Amino acid sequence: MIETDLDQLPSSSGDLAQTVLRWIELWQDAMNQREFTRAAEIVIAAIRRHIIGTEEWRSLGAARFHRDLRVVLNGLRDLSNLCHVVAEDAWLETPHMVERAWDLLHDAEDRLNYSGLELEFRESCLHLVDQAREAIQARFGAGLYTSWEVAFDWAECTVCKLDIRACEHLPGQWYDDQICSIHPIGLRPLAVALVENPRDPRCRIWPWNKREKGPDESGIIVECPIYIIFDPEGPEDGGMVVDLDDLRG
């Protein structure tokens, strides 16, 4: 329940918090009425408002809450866009729509699961995600994925900037207002493997990805992703509503 978390904020940030809460209620209304474009627009506006307010909020503490809230808002935008795509009758016959829905369902799922906030509507959101995944898997199977192998010179700790092997910070843990993670320095791609169990399902090879023959008659698959940078906090502009006309082309 998001109100519970908002109650933990310092009272002077209450106006901003209540504003975001009202936006989420509006988003729920739009989703219930199956107005998915409007739902996405509402939550994009909320993200922008939140980004503007974050500096003020940061000064009041609760940095982790604000990060989680931003991640959730981005997840709601992804979910709105996903519903917008799969509401199209012929979406499973349209390759770009299938690809976009696949990416969106994983973005939404990762963000809604990532957040430490308790959300009473999380399960109903994830149900929509599951429905889209099941539709894609029923049509195209479990899939084959690319999985790349990279080496990097050293791994920087995002908290103290030292080599992560030299500090006491633990990846995934919060330290004051910062989360510890590994930042690779000096990245070198080594190989790409085809796998059934990828770390990132977004790197999927679709039946329509072009196949070509190499000079030695070997098979080459082109135009499929081998690595996707996924930032749970999303873009600074709050993202955009998916344009179905672009996906039909």
Place this chain on the structure above:
Amino acid sequence: MLRHSLEYTCDTLGIPLSELEDTAVLVLPENVDCAPSPTDLYDTADSIELAKAFKSQGVSCKTAFDLKVRPSVKDRRGVDIWVGVIWLVQNTALPIALGVLSNWLTGKLRADGSDRVANSPGASNPMIHTEIRIEDTAGQSRIQFDGPVAVLLNVLAALSDDRGPKK
């Protein structure tokens, strides 16, 4: 020198054996036995995390990095877990080391934090690639394991029962 002995490994790393005094656990690169030189060694993100788990639980653990070697880091974008060589050097630390390892693996199965893979097709049953070496008075035992995490957890539980305090 035997290929899998502490002496051989120290020689490969270019460090004296005395550096390992008071060390209970070593977490070493998977290619520690076959790298042409220390500059060819590589850690993995998983082995870095595991070493930190040992240290945070008070286990005296060292990595090649701690021993003044500077391996690069390899990252494989699959759900499998790669932790290189886990070397349980001190028999007395075995119960707690096995406990930390089991807890860390159980945590990996939950797929939390920034590395969520819960809905990747193989995420519910990831594989782990590791070699566990155990030193005791009877000599060295080695387990080369490439299989499901859940099975390794059973192996570790059996090891704990076998080597833990007898009732």
